[in-house]
Amino acid sequence: MARAWQSEAADMVEEQIVGRDVRDARILEAFVSVPRHLFVPPEYAGTAYVDRPLPIGERQTISQPYMVAKMTELLLTEPGMKVLEIGTGSGYQSAVLASLGLRVWSVERLESLAMEAQKRLSDLNFDVKVIYGDGRGGFPEEAPYDRIIVTAASPRVEAAWDSQLALNGRLVAPLNVMTGNQRLLVRENLAQGFRNTWYDYCRFVPLLQGTE
Numbered sequence: 001m002a003r004a005w006q007s008e009a010a011d012m013v014e015e016q017i018v019g020r021d022v023r024d025a026r027i028l029e030a031f032v033s034v035p036r037h038l039f040v041p042p043e044y045a046g047t048a049y050v051d052r053p054l055p056i057g058e059r060q061t062i063s064q065p066y067m068v069a070k071m072t073e074l075l076l077t078e079p080g081m082k083v084l085e086i087g088t089g090s091g092y093q094s095a096v097l098a099s100l101g102l103r104v105w106s107v108e109r110l111e112s113l114a115m116e117a118q119k120r121l122s123d124l125n126f127d128v129k130v131i132y133g134d135g136r137g138g139f140p141e142e143a144p145y146d147r148i149i150v151t152a153a154s155p156r157v158e159a160a161w162d163s164q165l166a167l168n169g170r171l172v173a174p175l176n177v178m179t180g181n182q183r184l185l186v187r188e189n190l191a192q193g194f195r196n197t198w199y200d201y202c203r204f205v206p207l208l209q210g211t212e
Helices: 005-020 024-031 041-045 066-074 092-099 111-123 159-164
Strands: 052-058 060-062 082-086 104-108 128-132 145-150 165-176 182-190 193-202
Touching: 005 024, 005 066, 024 066, 024 092, 041 052, 052 111, 052 145, 066 092, 066 145, 066 182, 066 193, 082 092, 082 159, 092 104, 092 111, 092 165, 104 111, 111 128, 145 159, 159 165
Parallel strands: 082 104, 082 145, 104 128, 145 165
Antiparallel strands: 052 060, 165 182, 182 193
């Protein structure tokens, strides 16, 4: 890259993330430390730190930096928590979570992306376990999870996610809403039942059934 990637990452954080009121110091440090350009195809490395999603192959995208940061902030994590991610993609969100000291399991329905993401994350020393499977079913083998994050637009919160979310756990997901748009949902599993709170409108690729 023409400029050192750390400078690109620092500018990205200041202009795109801090500038939109994501202020958690741990999250900001994670975004400076994770080399985003290594999570996109080589032809997009020069634009890896710009304010937009980018293609990663298989008709999938890496989300814009701000949206990754916002969803990470909404999770309200603490080091050591167990996190389930639905939709690994290139592994960038997983890397951010792992850099926060979280124990991450990530499910990806596209075998090629799952294999590539696991190798990339392992090569970069991010301790993430990538599972090839249908994310709608979560990953019951390691449940319950303190946090669940969904990185594709779903028409609903799947029953499997609810059942695998620990008491006092939080789920963050982009859901399709009646206007035809998508909106971030935070769902908390409280002693008295589930509580939903809505946040930003957003745009994600759809969550699909099955595996490929």
